[in-house]
Amino acid sequence: MSAEQSLAIIIRTIEFSETSLIVTLFSRELGKLSAIAKGARRPKGPFEGSLDLLSVCRVVVICKRSDALDLLTEAKLHRRFRGAERSLERVYAGYYLAELLRLLTDDYDPHPEVYDLTTTTLNEIDGMGDVATAVLFFEAQLLRMIGHAALTDRCTECGGDVDSSLSRMPFSLLSGGVVCKPCSNRQSGVLSIRQTAIKELRRLFSVDANLQTRVPSHLYSELRAVMSRYIQTIVGNVPRTQSLLPDSMRTEPTE
Ligand SMILES: [Zn+2]
Structure with a gap:
């Protein structure tokens, strides 16, 4: 196990438990990976709205490189995708x-x-x-x-x-x-x-x-x-x- 840092784009989120998400990231340095973000669904959780689809974040991931999911421990928002403020066409293109x-x-x-x-x-x-x-x-x-x-x-x-x-x-x-x-x-x-x-x-x-x-x-x-x-x-x-x-x-x- 090792903690890795990378810039990453959020390309999918799935509700995992009452409080957690499974997040698929496309990261610049590590490629695509899926990680569990514990507490991400709590209102004042550790990720504070940084895990929206197509957000760009600086993330820290503990990579297990096995069958177990990686663990997302930090996600600092760099840029939010704002297509929804303009048109549905832009949102769909992002998806x-x-x-x-x-x-x-x-x-x-x-x-x-x-x-x-x-x-x-x-x-x-x-x-x-x-x-x-x-x-x-x-x-x-x-x-x-x-x-x-x-x-x-x-x-x-x-x-x-x-x-x-x-x-x-x-x-x-x-x-x-x-x-x-x-x-x-x-x-x-x-x-x-x-x-x-x-x-x-x-x-x-x-x-x-x-x-x-x-x-x-x-x-x-x-x-x-x-x-x-x-x-x-x-x-x-x-x-x-x-x-x-x-x-x-x-x-x-x-x-
Ligand atoms: Zn030919």
Whole structure:
């Protein structure tokens, strides 16, 4: 057993007993972990409202690294998620980020760059940023960081050239990117995507993608659909909060 300190985002809380919570944290230094927070449900308990969903805290955890739950002994609030003060759309987008972190990362597998991506995206979502763009950016960058970037330059099945002069291209959910015509005929789960949307996907998945670059609104529903289905294929399930994401994009850059 050792006491570890880290910055962490609260990604789930479950009532455990009359007075305690089980908290799932996505921490910068330790990765994802679940810990029991004793007394967290008491009105004047030791955590004083720092354990709300999507709060960023500096935590101290006693790690058991066994079947027993870790013990959360301190959580000092750094930043509260304020999406609820603006709109339901922002709240749901925050919940979705938390769900993706739970589904797509492993316990005790630290990804500081994923942590940083999450805090940056949350700032955008609970500020004035475009929610639809921020969620797509987060998904693409998260997938890239954990080794699931969608590939759009060559056939992801045979490595051969793809015809980028076509107006639409086959995108294979299973092989995670574009495929050539012969390969697409041999596969199921192939979507036909406009070339302009493929170009936008390439930008979103690239290392130097920028959160401030708005996704073109005429491509949004196509990008939303392919990203949702690609993530469902990787997870093997439909994330519960995915249906709460914006289904169209605001045309005005401000609210
Ligand atoms: Zn091929």
